[in-house]
Amino acid sequence: MHQRHVESQVRVRLQDADHRVFHESAWLRLADALTLSGRELQVVQGLFDGKTEARIGADLGISPRTVHTHLERLFRKLDVHDRVGLVVRIFATYLSLDGHLRGTRVC
Numbered sequence: 001m002h003q004r005h006v007e008s009q010v011r012v013r014l015q016d017a018d019h020r021v022f023h024e025s026a027w028l029r030l031a032d033a034l035t036l037s038g039r040e041l042q043v044v045q046g047l048f049d050g051k052t053e054a055r056i057g058a059d060l061g062i063s064p065r066t067v068h069t070h071l072e073r074l075f076r077k078l079d080v081h082d083r084v085g086l087v088v089r090i091f092a093t094y095l096s097l098d099g100h101l102r103g104t105r106v107c
Contacts, residue, residue: 030093043056047071047086052064053067071083
């Protein structure tokens with residue numbers, strides 16, 4: 001129950017943001033560092049934008065179940081267990097990128 005509350009709070013906060021969490025160049029560097037496919041990157045960006053699986057699917061022209069499958073595979077690929085772990089892994093990777101990228105605006 002607590003995890004759902006945390007995910008709900010993260011979604012609300014991200015939806016309130018007026019811009020993407022990372023600049024597009026940072027997203028591309030993150031995708032490269034984590035070996036994300038283009039579709040995996042789109043799903044992760046949707047998650048960071050606070051979108052539901054249904055909304056991500058609608059935006060990408062795929063079913064919510066397909067989005068869910070992408071997320072499950074991302075969890076295994078990035079060795080995390082849930083959405084919160086995925087978000088933490090993305091931020092940890094961002095912080096580990098070389099210095100010139102750290103000047104990129106986050107939130």
